[in-house]
Amino acid sequence: MTSSTPDSTRPLEGLRVIDLTRALAGPYGTLLLAGLGAQVIKVEDPRGGDLARDNSPYVGRDGVVVEKRHDDDISISHLTRARGKYGVTLNLKDPGAGEVFADLVRNADIVMENFTAGTADRLGVGYAAARAVNPGIVYCSLSGFGADATDGGKAMDVIIQALSGAMYTSGEPGHPPVRIGVPIADMLAPVFAVIGILAAIEQRHRTGEGQHVDVSMLGALTSFVAIENWAAMASAGMEARTGLTVQRLSPFGVFQCADGYVAIVAVHEKLAQGLFRAMRQPELGDEPRFATRDARVANAEMLEATINAWSRTLPTAEVVALLEAEGVPVAPVRHPEEALVDPRVVARGETVAVAHPSYPSEVKLRSVGVPIKFSAAHTGFDDIMPIAIGEHNASIYRDILGYSEERIAALHRTGTI
Amino acid sequence: MTSSTPDSTRPLEGLRVIDLTRALAGPYGTLLLAGLGAQVIKVEDPRGGDLARDNSPYVGRDGVVVEKRHDDDISISHLTRARGKYGVTLNLKDPGAGEVFADLVRNADIVMENFTAGTADRLGVGYAAARAVNPGIVYCSLSGFGADATDGGKAMDVIIQALSGAMYTSGEPGHPPVRIGVPIADMLAPVFAVIGILAAIEQRHRTGEGQHVDVSMLGALTSFVAIENWAAMASAGMEARTGLTVQRLSPFGVFQCADGYVAIVAVHEKLAQGLFRAMRQPELGDEPRFATRDARVANAEMLEATINAWSRTLPTAEVVALLEAEGVPVAPVRHPEEALVDPRVVARGETVAVAHPSYPSEVKLRSVGVPIKFSAAHTGFDDIMPIAIGEHNASIYRDILGYSEERIAALHRTGTI
Structure with missing residues (x-):
């Protein structure tokens, strides 16, 4: 294996995650698992990989740029979300993918996916398929409206913010609602997904069995909104939205103030x-x-x-x-750039520096860390990430699944990986 | 014991939590633990209990009221946050409290507190005291700026929103920042605290040892803000705040629209x-x-x-x-009241009905649920809560700690419990 350092003082050391997630919500969930010490294997489509690889801005030999200029420019989204993860390719639509997926699951503790509800099952990589080969697997689905939703439309952050009531509660009375600048719908659901995964792992210690964990973006954010007693406040004549002051x-x-x-x-x-x-x-x-x-x-x-x-x-x-x-x-009221370098936050690793692996950047990039300190464990990200698509195919398929060089080469030839 | 039903299909069944938390952030964390099946014992000061008991509005025999009218009117804050928890009294400043606290910790897996940094240690109920009697204890501190903060000022939600950058990112360019209507700083830190607790419990399965888990409100929210690449966006000429549209x-x-x-x-x-x-x-x-x-x-x-x-x-x-x-x-863009009764959210228990145990209310109250669905487990709140302060003193101190009736009576007389 590459530079990952085994370390018994990481809370989730020894747990392996097969990560089928894309975009933001899912990858943030598996990022937290990686930061807590799980081994995360990010599975990407060999025909292009995670869409977040194409998010502007990029960082590379010319520093931070809006449009990709060089092959080794990396989207900052990918740089920050793929940290600490291994990367393999697998074309889930290829006839040979099912067998490889089964082998991955057989050697894992956790699977996480954030396809539109129903898609994972159609692709043959849903919970039923995973459980068939590994009854101990904890399989987490993250979706807009729940794994059982029939109207599984696209659940972008702004859509969920609108539906949840969160948008309505912010802003001045009589004025338009406010879109919250941080993508809290995308971010909150994976945090609950991690709780669900860890709770299911705890239950597995008692029962030996895994299970399906199912988190909805709408449900996660609406549950937060529900902490305020809206109906009671309305009946008591209290405003739902009071603006900058209460x-x-x-x-x-x-x-x-004069300047802020x-x-x-x-x-x-x-x-x-x-x-x-x-x-x-x-x-x-x-x-x-x-x-x-x-x-x-x-x-x-x-x-x-x-x-x-x-x-x-x-x-x-x-x-x-x-x-x-x-x-x-x-x-x-601080600007985010100032907030991210607060010495307290920096010292505690709640935000962490990120950089292109080869090119230093004049713009100092900081990104999300693990906002939990442990007295007998440490958190953070191994110095590893799938820069290229399929970067760790050889090491994962050979060292963990035991595939021969010939088999790996054949899977490449057929476009399976 | 009272009406709690033992159930092996709750993820955290068998874990016991000593809950020293007050107000919102901490109690929301232990609420999630209770919803996942842990037994939570809420410890309140016999001289008044959790401050949230005095939050308006109340519900009782006259329905929802702004000012408390009857002894059995209950603050809706307390009704929603104390659900599914047992309640005992313990005056942490009483000389006899240390021994009772030690007995509680000896019989528990988890302690959670959200005093101002340093206070728990001063009261003799900090991690060091807990570990001395139970090295397996997972002890979680939730604070504004971290357990190690020296300037541990009061960390209200609005203060943390301002410092984190979250407030700045919301609103129209050139206009004032926006206070987010949902108390996300108060709510987010406990969600990470639960992750930290469950990760430490997982580590304990390997090591047999507990540890101190330390989560900061500022760090939790700032880490969320850090998912966006603020420095890169600024250097690329992209606005940090773009208002209702991007x-x-x-x-x-x-x-x-014409009506919304x-x-x-x-x-x-x-x-x-x-x-x-x-x-x-x-x-x-x-x-x-x-x-x-x-x-x-x-x-x-x-x-x-x-x-x-x-x-x-x-x-x-x-x-x-x-x-x-x-x-x-x-x-x-829905009003929270409409969002909370979305049939999808109701069916999944992401919001749940709450009511005064004795008086039905014309105003239908809904509150936060556990936004995680498990295929082989269920979540939710036992029909138990400390309506009166010290409601479960007898059952907890007698049945769990094994105290005699005489000892319990003596502790009452000295004002220890």
Whole structure:
């Protein structure tokens, strides 16, 4: 095998994943499994591989570029999502694919796929086929609306955001809904898929049997939305969407500075008084309209205007410093580039540096890490990835499945791998 | 014990969790563990319990009310977050608490807490104390900035949203950032905590040892934000924030209808032509400004205006039907109340009904479920919860720890429990 280092201090050491996923949601799930120490074998179509390989921008010998210029330019999407994974080819539509798939499954603990519901079964690589050769297999399907959906349309992130209610809850009252800039529908479902996989692995310790784990993007995001008591709030006359601030907790929310925005939380008495001191207007705390929590809520609009009139004259850093000095929870609204290099986040590996394996880039790229720290284990990504399609065909098919050189060559000739 | 039904077909059957968490983030994590079949014992301060018990609105004999009217009115926050958990009291500041905590940990697999960083250790209920009595314990700390943070300020959801960059990425270019209406910072960290706990349990199968699992709200959300290649996009001249639409994929995003909004994705040639047919303007596909993908991106603003001019004259349902007939991905932007009762989501238990144990409510309450389906296991919540503080003191302290009635009575008298 290549540079993967066996390490008993990785939580999922010893578990092998056959990864049939493409695009974002599925590959992010198997990325987490790899980061936790599982061996992930990414299976790509020999006729082009994962579509994410063609996502702009790319990185290569000319640095970051919008259009691919050289054969060894790599899509940053692929670079970040395929980290720590082995890559083999297998054309699932080829008549010889079933046997190779069966051999992979026989030697694995987990399969994950994110085809449109029903497709994996049609291709002969669904749970039934996997279980037939390995009853211990934990097989995870990730789809838009569930593995049992009959109207399995394309489930892009923005479609799921719209259906889930998440989009409606964001934004100003009376204004349009807001598309959340982070693809949370794509990202959340695989996180639950990983939970489902690990829970099924735990159950397998008791029963010896694997099972099918089925996660829906719509279900995952809608379940998050369901943490708020929407029906109760509506019946109590509370707004579902309150914009930058929440007036029933006033002062609470986002306020304007001269050069940006800050989030401020001063719901309780002590904090509100601290805010007024920071504003150099401690007398506000004695005014009947702002003197009690109920009064501040009743006069929230006036209070927010008063705060904004103060904060928008000052730089963000100064507003933050003044409020911190009074112990009032405050934070600047940061640009993602700044957030990704927060020293705390960097130190904990919650974001990690990524780079083209051959060409340094002037643009420092950071990407998603594993946001979990273990006292007796470590997380992170082995220095391995399928740069070329089928990069690890020889090592996986030979070393793990025991295929002969002749057989591997024959599978290449027939276009099976 | 009470009505909990032992069931070998729940993934985490047999695992016991000592739950020191309060408010939202921690209790949501242990809720997921309970939904997956772990036995969760919620530990509350006898002098008032979880603060979420005082969150408005409440439900009780008068239905849903904003202010608590009767002793048996229950905060809907508590009703939804304490489902499926046992409840005991323990005053962690009492001199006798350490011994009781040690006995709980000795009989458990998992401890979870979400105090401000450092507090659990100061109270004598940190990882070191837990490990001393049970080296197999998996101990999870959930905090704003990590268990090692020295500036462990209050980490409310809105503060973390601001710091993570998530807020910045949402909204229209040149406009203020957007507070995401769902408390994603509070919700995401516990999901990673559950992954960390299950991964540590898996490692324990190999090593026999537990460990400390440490998840930060800032790290969890920032890692999500890091899936987009912000630095690369910036260097390639791509905007971090593009509002309701993404013009480099045009037509892509949210469009206005007469009575609401729809999300439409028609990036590829076939879909764009389908959209133009649905608009009853198939000739747009022949116009040079919209005829190719590059042309549509170059003229995105004009294209979006053309689509909006059509869609805003029609009801949402009609726009959805017309586009569906042409196979173009489309979805209405739904209100959360509508999203939570989507028959697909209801059937899969991704949202579930909740109710006051004694009083039916005219307002039908739905809350977060477990968004994972297993073929050989089931998820969901036992019909048990700590309505009163210390509701299950007798059964837990007697049946699990083996305390005598006299000892339990004495612990009550000293205010320890």
